[in-house]
Structure formats: structure tokens, C-alpha cells
Amino acid sequence: MKFSKLKTYKGLIFDLDGTLIDSMPYHAQSWKQVANEHGFDIDIADVFRMGGASSYDIARFYKNQGFPVGDLKSYVDRKIEIYLENIPKIRVYDDVFEFLKERREDNVKIAIGTGSRTVNVNCLLEAKNMMDYIDVIVTSDDVTAHKPNPDTFLLAAQKMNLSPEECCVFEDGGLGLQAAVNGGFDCVEVRDGCFVDFYEIDRS
Numbered sequence: 001m002k003f004s005k006l007k008t009y010k011g012l013i014f015d016l017d018g019t020l021i022d023s024m025p026y027h028a029q030s031w032k033q034v035a036n037e038h039g040f041d042i043d044i045a046d047v048f049r050m051g052g053a054s055s056y057d058i059a060r061f062y063k064n065q066g067f068p069v070g071d072l073k074s075y076v077d078r079k080i081e082i083y084l085e086n087i088p089k090i091r092v093y094d095d096v097f098e099f100l101k102e103r104r105e106d107n108v109k110i111a112i113g114t115g116s117r118t119v120n121v122n123c124l125l126e127a128k129n130m131m132d133y134i135d136v137i138v139t140s141d142d143v144t145a146h147k148p149n150p151d152t153f154l155l156a157a158q159k160m161n162l163s164p165e166e167c168c169v170f171e172d173g174g175l176g177l178q179a180a181v182n183g184g185f186d187c188v189e190v191r192d193g194c195f196v197d198f199y200e201i202d203r204s
Helices: 004-008 024-037 044-049 055-064 072-084 094-105 118-127 151-159 174-182
Strands: 011-014 109-113 136-138 167-171 186-191 194-199
Touching: 004 094, 011 094, 011 151, 024 044, 024 072, 055 072, 072 118, 094 109, 109 151, 118 136, 136 151, 151 167, 151 174, 167 174, 174 186, 174 194
Parallel strands: 011 109, 011 167, 109 136, 167 186
Antiparallel strands: 186 194
16 A cells, blocks of 8 residues: 555644645735736646645735736735634545544654745634644745745654654645655655645765
């Protein structure tokens, strides 16, 4: 079984949006709404393709295309405001969360490694009663080089006092999977709340 190794790791690092929770549609709609408020429209498929990127990286993407984004901080803050209003509608991927809880009961350390802002992460984890199961949280506010750079996951492992070899990353986005591989982590691809593939680093 390709997932049989998952019970051997000392630490597990989970992306949040699209991996633990079905939040990407609400992120995409929030980006679309803030764009509309600034007088332009976007293709939400672009947001899905940038899954794992930081909010500022996404805002810069549109600004660099010449759209009237204006002040980046104000633009991102407005997007977050819209997104947080939708938290009650966001559902947890129950099978992934149950696996997380089972591993933590076996004294495995659990981290969140996400491109979201800290305010988003804390509000979501508290609203969905997940905070008590998490040992370490690393957000886009904690690193300067975001996914596909491995810094998010490397910092999460460091905060758990573990090496990349002792951890496994769970990700739904291409940028996040690339970040895991770049950092020397084994990783699981998650899609629609299901484990679909396992990528193991060749350490020979």
C-alpha cells in the first residue's frame, strides 16, 4: 500500500486551504469580489492555479498585469475581510481531519504550513474546533519566501524539533507539493478530501 508509511512519521505538516478544509472556492470568490470593487474582473481559475501562494503574491500577480489594485495592503486586507465573512459556510474535510486526530492521539506532532495569513488561519481553526489538535502553525506572515520555496515546511519541522526526513507533508496544490519536494519532505497529494498519491524522496 502506497500510504502504509504514513504511520511511521514523527510529524505531519498539513496545508490548510483545499487540504484540511474546502475553502478554495471562497478564497476565489473573495478575490473576484475585491477585484470587482476595484473596477476589474478576474478569472477565478487563476486563483486555483496559484493555490498555496501568499495573499500578497496573488495581489501582486494582478497588479503586475496592470490592473488597478492600488495599495497592496489595503487590497489584501479587503480580500481577507470578505473571506472571513464566509467562514461559517466552509466545511472541513472530515476524513483528512479524522486521520490528523488519530495520528495526534498516537503522539505524532501536527503542524499547519499554509500560504494564508495568520488572521485567516486562527479564525478558521477556532471556528472549526481544530485548534486543540495543532502543535505548530506557520503562515505566510512567518516566512518571506513562500511556496514553491520550502521555507514554510522547513520552519514547521524546525518548530516541531524534527528533520524533514521525520515528517510528511499533506498538500493539494502544485506549488505546495513542489515546496515539499524542494525541502526534502515526503508528501501526500490530497484532492477533494481524499489521499490520491504519495511521493517519497529518494534518499539513497
